[in-house]
Amino acid sequence: MSEALVSVKNVVKTFPVNKGLFAKKKFVHAVNDVSFEIMPGETFSLVGESGCGKSTTGRLIDHLLTPDAGEIWFEGKEISRISQNEMRPLRSDIQMIFQDPYGSLNPRMKVQDLIGEPLLIHTNMSGGERLKKVHGLLEVVGLSPAHGERYPHEFSGGQRQRIGIARALTVNPKLIIADEPVSALDVSIQAQVLNLLQKLQKDYDLTYLFISHDLSVVEMISDRIAVMYLGTIVETAPKRELYSNPRHPYTRALLSAVPVPDPGRKKKRIILEGDLPSTTNLPDGCLFHTRCPYCTDKCRKERPMARTIGEGHIVKCHYNNKM
Amino acid sequence: MSEKLLEVKNLRTEFKRDKSWVTAVNHVSFSINRGEILGLVGESGCGKSVTSLSIMRLLATRNSKISEGEVLINSRDLLQINKKAMCKVRGREIAMIFQEPMNSLNPCMRIGRQLTEAILLHNEISKEAAASRAYDVLKAVGIPEPNMTLKSYPHQLSGGMCQRVMIAMAMSCEPELLIADEPTTALDVTIQAQILELMEEIREKRNTGILLITHDLGVVAEMCSRVVVMYAGRIVEEKPVKELFECPQHPYTQGLIESVPKLGSNMTSLPSIPGSVPDLAVMPKGCKFAPRCKFAMEICREQEPSLEATDETGTRRCRCHLLHTDRQEVTSV
Structure with missing residues (x-):
């Protein structure tokens, strides 16, 4: 078996919420005992609804946050608790693409300076060399070198996302964490960016951690998928397995809720009752039991453990075989 | 024949930008029957929301104007009545749901x-x-x-x-008409499913007409009976929903439908439309979609096609020169 590029082991992250000076301290349980591995060259996706902890997980891997418990290994090295100085050389291996292409580019910098900035930190290239590399990258992502002279506001959303991608590519990373890279874009532009991401993966041997709420996008781009709910992974499976044979009731509901652009196909939606429980006050037992249509007494009392039920197919449900 | 609840005729809305006026909605006409859900689709900036705000007369008069057209509800033109009467219409006859609850x-x-x-x-x-x-x-x-x-x-x-x-x-x-402007865009899929179910229920129970504005073709396919597709402030195609997805006529509609990732289709790459939506102030001269269209011909760049009915009743319409010629894919644009 080949070695995993990233492996996340039982990671927990909570954020304190202060409600007044004398109030009891409360915590938002953002990530709850999450474990997964990403193999080199694959696209691993985290899907889930807002507030399920997918972005927090991405930030933990990128060392933008430190976990409260658990370990994060990158290329055989434990990185969750190393210092900023030790992390700096690794930053060129792990790059991030953000959701909001408007907010993640400095409006006062020219595009060529934005893309070239990582080179300034990670290499000793001269100005001329940097510019040459930047021009090359602009072409790679489908912009022209002349665009380098412009400022971010002169670009459309799709073009800005391309700039974000070029910036992530400058230092030849191994892992790219793409946090909802296409959700702010229109469908026709979204398709362009997704195709670009796939092409780059082939050309540069990249590994992606793809974070998204859109199950159809995730299906197109991923090799393996983990479905998150309330800070925990409820089901992990290879793409085909997850879509053809979902075992967790939440995954089923999620898949059935996605509107399909085909008016001929009338399917039965599984409508989940109610809203997400608050993450400051997690339910006892199975985290999903408050909304689960198959909930039993056991679910209310006992938290299910992760069980492997097929090749690479892991489910956290008491009744994974009986549904 | 079901009766028409709302009729929008030749609506044209303009905005002031740098002392000149740009047209955000250009000669838009459509109608909604009672108990019908009409989908209004398009990408951001195509004028869908401006159309709905124009119907409700909710645009600030300081920097915008509705320069032409009629909005008829129960055979009364909303653009002609005074402010006080309009307040009576809002909520009573037409109600609106906005994107960000x-x-x-x-x-x-x-x-x-x-x-x-x-x-x-x-x-x-x-x-x-x-x-x-x-x-x-x-x-x-x-x-x-x-x-x-x-x-x-x-x-x-x-x-x-x-x-x-x-x-x-x-x-x-x-109300007799409900305008829902991207009602589920800010919501998660499981919550979206709940809300869509609810809207369908309301329509069935009360025979309300619904104008559903969205960019999500999946939502359109599940909810609407007819669809109007907009691009750059114009209607480019109108059709019953089934036909729209089965045989889209306008190249933009085709591209739009193709570029949506479909659940369970096992696709690994998506066909996409090159380029991006033109700026309102610097519109191309001929067909507004010509610079991105793979079938663009000489005439497309010179002359804007008109919106033509493609059947007798006028419920199917399309704005494209290709209706009259055989299409040939142009590789280099």
């Missing part, structure tokens, strides 16, 4: 007061009767504990709950 509710007012405000404005009933009506509408939209919700402030509710409150508010005076 959190931002559309007044944060300093309890839900109960916001709901009864609208009811009291349009009906001559006592406060108590209005309160019980508010309770009823909240119950109807599937809120588990209406009494609790009536007493809470918007920030205490989740996004899905807020959207339910918005729908309850819109439905409280039993």
Whole structure:
């Protein structure tokens, strides 16, 4: 078996919420005992609804946050608790693409300076060399070198996302964490960016951690998928397995809720009752039991453990075989 | 033949930008029948929301104007009546649900007061009767504990709950037409499914006409009976939903449908439309889609095609020169 590029082991992250000076301290349980591995060259996706902890997980891997418990290994090295100085050389291996292409580019910098900035930190290239590399990258992502002279506001959303991608590519990373890279874009532009991401993966041997709420996008781009709910992974499976044979009731509901652009196909939606429980006050037992249509007494009392039920197919449900 | 509830004719809306006027909505015409859901689709900036705001006359007069057209509801032109009469129409005849439920509710007012405000404005009933009506509408939209919700402030509710409150508010005076401007875009898929179900139920029970504005073709396919596709402020195609997905005629509609990732299709790459939407101020001369169209011909760049009916009843329309010629893919544009 080949070695995993990233492996996340039982990671927990909570954020304190202060409600007044004398109030009891409360915590938002953002990530709850999450474990997964990403193999080199694959696209691993985290899907889930807002507030399920997918972005927090991405930030933990990128060392933008430190976990409260658990370990994060990158290329055989434990990185969750190393210092900023030790992390700096690794930053060129792990790059991030953000959701909001408007907010993640400095409006006062020219595009060529934005893309070239990582080179300034990670290499000793001269100005001329940097510019040459930047021009090359602009072409790679489908912009022209002349665009380098412009400022971010002169670009459309799709073009800005391309700039974000070029910036992530400058230092030849191994892992790219793409946090909802296409959700702010229109469908026709979204398709362009997704195709670009796939092409780059082939050309540069990249590994992606793809974070998204859109199950159809995730299906197109991923090799393996983990479905998150309330800070925990409820089901992990290879793409085909997850879509053809979902075992967790939440995954089923999620898949059935996605509107399909085909008016001929009338399917039965599984409508989940109610809203997400608050993450400051997690339910006892199975985290999903408050909304689960198959909930039993056991679910209310006992938290299910992760069980492997097929090749690479892991489910956290008491009744994974009986549904 | 079902009767027409709303008829928009030749609507043209302009905005002031740097001392000149740019046209955001250009000669848009469509109609909605009772009990029908009409989808209005397009990408951001194509004028879908401006169309709905023009119908409701909610655009600021300082920097925008509706320069042409008619908006007929029950054979009355909303663009001709005065402000006071318009207030009577909003809520009573046409109600609107906005995209961001959190931002559309007044944060300093309890839900109960916001709901009864609208009811009291349009009906001559006592406060108590209005309160019980508010309770009823909240119950109807599937809120588990209406009494609790009536007493809470918007920030205490989740996004899905807020959207339910918005729908309850819109439905409280039993309008004939409901305009839903991206009602589920800010919501998660499982909550979206709940809200869509609710809108369908309302339509069935009350025979309300719904104008559903969205960019999500999946939502359109599941909800609408007819669809109008807009691009750059113009209608490019109109068709019953089934035909639109089976045989889209306009190259833009085709591209749009192809570029949506479909669940369970096992695709690994997507066909995409090159380029991006043109700026309102610097529109191409001929067909507005020509610079991105793979079938573009000489005439497309020179002359804008007109929106032509492709059947006798006029319910199917398309704006493209290709209707008259065989299409040939042009590789180098």
